[in-house]
């Protein structure tokens with residue numbers, strides 16, 4: 001039953017990729033922008049958690065809440081300051097991409113300035129125990145990660161499919177000008193999307209810190225990249241796709257490590273991306289609804 | 294019966310392309326006015342200027358006393374001006390019902406349910422497909438949905454951009470029937486068309502747009518008998 005334990009392990013780390021992937025996917029869905037600064041929001045969330053919890057000595061729930069609120073605000077602010085003008089001027093996507101890379105570097109340097117480049121170690125956030133379910137050993141951290149990601153995903157689906165702002169997000173992502181004709185304030189809707197994506201990244205940051213309690217200004221780089229791979233793998237723009245992609249990458253990593261391939265886990269992850277895209281270029285759940293005319 | 298929409302000396306550029314060259318026209322309350330012209334004449338640019346999707350260089354656009362040029366695009370529908378855009382622009386990945394909900398996005402009153410029923414009564418084909426994704430509808434159904442969506446805000450005036458585009462003659466008749474019907478229920482209509490024959494049939498007045506300027510204007514009846522109009526737009 002070691003195999004099953006590894007799968008659950010993988011789902012646990014995959015949950016973090018999934019939460020971060022949602023932000024890439026939703027933002028891409030609404031403005032076709034690959035927001036490379038999104039990975040650094042994880043780093044921002046981790047440092048805010050650290051400052052509130054360790055430096056200020058506040059309780060954990062306060063630190064988590066502060067991290068979520070701060071990241072939401074940061075996401076909205078980044079959209080407002082760095083992207084909105086370009087989006088409204090219909091700038092070429094490549095300019096947006098370069099801006100995103102610029103924002104990413106800015107955030108990394110800023111945190112290096114504030115916290116130096118040496119890592120900070122985070123105390124244990126959640127109880128870390130091995131629970132035995134029959135033959136299967138499950139860590140409590142994996143369970144927390146999986147249940148958090150599933151609950152948030154369900155809430156997000158309700159938000160997007162059932163609420164007025166969610167429908168405005170879908171309308172804006174399909175056709176922003178038509179959405180404006182309906183009276184939808186597309187700027188607000190886009191800012192809201194950045195905010196939600198960043199809030200999910202903050203939750204991802206907290207979970208990540210509980211699994212890997214060392215934070216650095218550059219921690220968002222590889223983590224963000226893998227979450228981006230998860231989003232593309234699942235079908236960028238698709239919310240269930242981002243979740244599926246995150247879980248698959250987590251499982252692939254966990255199984256590779258268990259098979260003794262710790263050195264090559266990243267190669268395996270990106271290899272899987274390349275192979276799946278060769279057969280399903282739109283990603284696993286990426287769908288192209290054909291418009292009939 | 295006063296002037297509802299007035300456009301004065303409108304000038305629009307796309308970079309160095311001078312798309313609209315100082316046009317002026319008016320639509321009075323209760324009318325159907327049509328703006329006809331060939332492909333590329335500037336019809337869509339004119340409508341987009343009215344609805345705020347394109348920013349004109351100069352000129353005045355007034356709707357019910359409001360200056361539209363200083364109004365954000367998403368606020369224009371709140372004044373009672375709705376648009377059925379060229380190519381329908383329905384939300385293909387949303388259901389028929391959700392598309393209509395988007396049409397009612399600005400409404401906060403509780404009579405929306407009755408208005409769905411009214412739209413379904415006028416466009417019965419939509420009713421049986423209300424849970425279907427809009428992208429799976431036929432072209433004619435999509436056009437009806439685009440019209441129904443625009444009616445969901447109970448507009449005072451409807452702008453329609455080539456509603457007959459790509460439809461069979463039978464469906465074109467049906468769509469024009471619906472437009473007349475909507476007008477008779479009290480909605481003022483500005484109809485943009487390449488199908489000049491059909492448009493002149495239901496309109497009271499018409500403007501002919503040629504390469505960004507108004508070449509002719511007058512009663513729809515007079516224009517449909519005009520020699521030049523017949524030659525250029527009605528096939529002889």
Ligand SMILES: Nc1ncnc2c1ncn2[C@@H]1O[C@H](COP(=O)(O)OP(=O)(O)O)[C@@H](O)[C@H]1O
Pocket residue numbers: 307310312330331332333334335336337338339
């Ligand atoms: N987004 C755009 N960028 C540059 N030129 C445009 C754009 N949209 C329209 N044009 C040009 O403006 C002119 C008027 O176009 P349009 O308003 O779409 O005409 P119509 O609706 O009558 O077919 C055309 O010459 C067209 O090529």
Ligand SMILES: [Mg+2]
Pocket residue numbers: 333336337338379455
């Ligand atoms: Mg046009």
